[in-house]
Amino acid sequence: xxxxxxxxxxxxxxxxxxxxxxxxxxxxxxxxxxxxxxxxxxxxxxxxxxxxxxxxxxxxxxxxxxxxxxxxxxxxxxxxxxxxxxxxxxxxxxxxxxxxxxxxxxxxxxxxxxxxxxxxxxxxxxxxxxxxxx
Numbered sequence: 001x002x003x004x005x006x007x008x009x010x011x012x013x014x015x016x017x018x019x020x021x022x023x024x025x026x027x028x029x030x031x032x033x034x035x036x037x038x039x040x041x042x043x044x045x046x047x048x049x050x051x052x053x054x055x056x057x058x059x060x061x062x063x064x065x066x067x068x069x070x071x072x073x074x075x076x077x078x079x080x081x082x083x084x085x086x087x088x089x090x091x092x093x094x095x096x097x098x099x100x101x102x103x104x105x106x107x108x109x110x111x112x113x114x115x116x117x118x119x120x121x122x123x124x125x126x127x128x129x130x131x132x133x134x
Contacts, residue, residue: 001078007039008076010030011028012031013028013039022042022043022050025039025041026038035093037091038092038094039088039089042088051077054087055075055076055087058072059075061089061133062075065127068123072090072091
């Protein structure tokens with residue numbers, strides 16, 4: 001997907017906001033609701049297995065209801081250029097920065113603040129574990 005393109009006729013892709021070994025994340029907007037969103041696309045290596053696993057992840061995360069886990073709004077597959085099947089997950093768009101960026105900006109955090117971040121991550125992980133997600 002490129003900035004300006006529509007996914008499913010309702011999610012406008014705006015800008016690339018991150019990437020990793022398995023996928024890429026774009027910021028976007030729900031056209032009808034005017035809400036900011038994030039769209040995670042899988043860069044499949046073993047297409048059939050990876051697509052199943054990715055969509056299973058979307059279903060599992062969608063079951064969670066926690067302020068420490070991004071909400072899943074939609075998921076599915078789209079067909080890219082040359083007929084490649086590309087799975088995606090549409091998530092609520094969170095604002096802020098990741099811990100690595102925060103540490104580069106500020107350096108060592110005060111202990112109480114660092115503990116707060118760890119506890120928030122643990123709450124999200126506990127929510128997932130409680131739902132049977134390992």
